[in-house]
Amino acid sequence: MSGRLRKDRRGQLALMDSMVFFAAALAVCGVLVSYARPLVEPRTDLQGDADPAEILRVLLRASIGRPVSIDLEGSHRLDGTEDVATCIAVEVRALSSGASQMVFSTLNAIILEMMNSLCNPVFEPFLIVYDLHDGLPSPVLKLPHEEADSENRYASSTDIPGDDGNPYKAILILSPAALPEPLQVSIRDFDPLLCVGCPARHIGEGDNYHDDDPPKRQPDIRSDVRGEIDSRKRWSDDIESVDEIGEPAVWDTDSSRIPVTP
Amino acid sequence: MKADCDGVAGFFEDLPVLMFVLTGVFIVVAAGVWTSNTLEAQRMRDRLEALAEGLVNEVVLETEARLGGESFPTVSALSHLNLSHLAGGVLPAHRCSIAIIERYPEARWLVHWPDETPDSPIQAVGASRLLNAFDEHLMVVVVEVRAIVW
Numbered sequence: 001m002s003g004r005l006r007k008d009r010r011g012q013l014a015l016m017d018s019m020v021f022f023a024a025a026l027a028v029c030g031v032l033v034s035y036a037r038p039l040v041e042p043r044t045d046l047q048g049d050a051d052p053a054e055i056l057r058v059l060l061r062a063s064i065g066r067p068v069s070i071d072l073e074g075s076h077r078l079d080g081t082e083d084v085a086t087c088i089a090v091e092v093r094a095l096s097s098g099a100s101q102m103v104f105s106t107l108n109a110i111i112l113e114m115m116n117s118l119c120n121p122v123f124e125p126f127l128i129v130y131d132l133h134d135g136l137p138s139p140v141l142k143l144p145h146e147e148a149d150s151e152n153r154y155a156s157s158t159d160i161p162g163d164d165g166n167p168y169k170a171i172l173i174l175s176p177a178a179l180p181e182p183l184q185v186s187i188r189d190f191d192p193l194l195c196v197g198c199p200a201r202h203i204g205e206g207d208n209y210h211d212d213d214p215p216k217r218q219p220d221i222r223s224d225v226r227g228e229i230d231s232r233k234r235w236s237d238d239i240e241s242v243d244e245i246g247e248p249a250v251w252d253t254d255s256s257r258i259p260v261t262p
Numbered sequence: 263m264k265a266d267c268d269g270v271a272g273f274f275e276d277l278p279v280l281m282f283v284l285t286g287v288f289i290v291v292a293a294g295v296w297t298s299n300t301l302e303a304q305r306m307r308d309r310l311e312a313l314a315e316g317l318v319n320e321v322v323l324e325t326e327a328r329l330g331g332e333s334f335p336t337v338s339a340l341s342h343l344n345l346s347h348l349a350g351g352v353l354p355a356h357r358c359s360i361a362i363i364e365r366y367p368e369a370r371w372l373v374h375w376p377d378e379t380p381d382s383p384i385q386a387v388g389a390s391r392l393l394n395a396f397d398e399h400l401m402v403v404v405v406e407v408r409a410i411v412w
Contacts, residue, residue: 018282025286029293063401065367
């Protein structure tokens with residue numbers, strides 16, 4: 001580059017040099033932006049929000065919370081203090097014996113409500129219980145009945161000792177849910193002020209409440225007293241395995257391969 | 263102002279050269295500043311995440327230390343935890359909010375700290391953990407320990 005008058009062709013070379021410098025600057029800029037851009041892009045994976053092992057652990061240990069009557073032969077009455085694992089064990093044994101799932105509709109509704117209340121609202125929970133003792137594992141219980149059809153699912157499993165001594169495996173699958181627009185917010189957009197004063201599942205727009213406007217307790221479901229089940233039976237403290245499914249086609253277990261979406 | 267037909271010279275040649283050089287320098291500096299700020303924000307987020315996780319773990323460990331042979335803590339014991347004491351590791355470098363919430367069968371606050379509404383944070387990170395606890399009727403309920411650090 002020259003600020004003087006010349007009689008040669010070097011003036012053109014200075015312009016060419018500046019263009020080369022500009023191109024190099026663009027290349028450096030591109031490298032820097034491509035390096036840092038993944039840090040500012042909204043998250044598309046939900047893995048950090050999914051913890052199916054923790055949800056399954058607290059779900060199976062929690063009491064169902066309401067008295068439920070089960071109209072079977074020698075009817076049972078659950079007084080609400082039984083843990084979910086015990087209730088599932090009773091149900092899968094009855095279902096394996098040929099009982100109708102309609103008998104357990106109230107209990108299943110409660111378990112489904114529990115799953116939904118514990119799960120992050122960006123996920124839809126599915127609980128599948130497999131019977132492992134009879135050849136090829138087969139699903140005995142599915143809550144809800146429809147399949148989890150998403151590809152990006154996260155799951156955890158654990159063994160449930162059945163009342164009849166047969167092993168069952170419970171699998172909790174978290175499938176990304178189709179959400180209304182107000183709930184489709186990035187974690188990066190999370191405003192903690194919305195969180196102060198309201199539980200986690202009430203962060204969504206139009207779904208907040210404060211201490212002076214507490215949520216209403218779920219209505220109790222009263223049932224007839226027809227029998228009694230041992231409420232002291234506690235499910236094992238140990239969650240057997242924790243797994244995540246990226247692209248699940250089959251589910252590996254110690255004994256066999258169980259299809260996640262049978 | 264030309265001496266021959268071979269090229270542009272002097273001041274009129276310098277203007278486009280100066281424009282290219284200044285624009286190139288500006289682009290590089292802007293990209294560098296943006297990248298630096300982004301990385302710093304990410305480092306801050308990682309630090310806040312670690313603090314939030316640590317805060318939740320402290321609450322859980324404090325809860326487990328008071329079990330006294332029981333399988334689960336009681337809701338009453340959780341409600342009387344001294345959360346301000348547990349938050350001492352985060353303060354005063356950052357501000358935080360800790361809450362213990364019953365998730366099932368009821369959705370209700372058990373305890374939270376601080377009581378006042380916090381000011382608007384620029385960047386905040388939360389962590390939570392689900393626990394089982396005995397309520398007043400000896401039912402096993404599900405509670406959530408949640409910490410937000412900013």
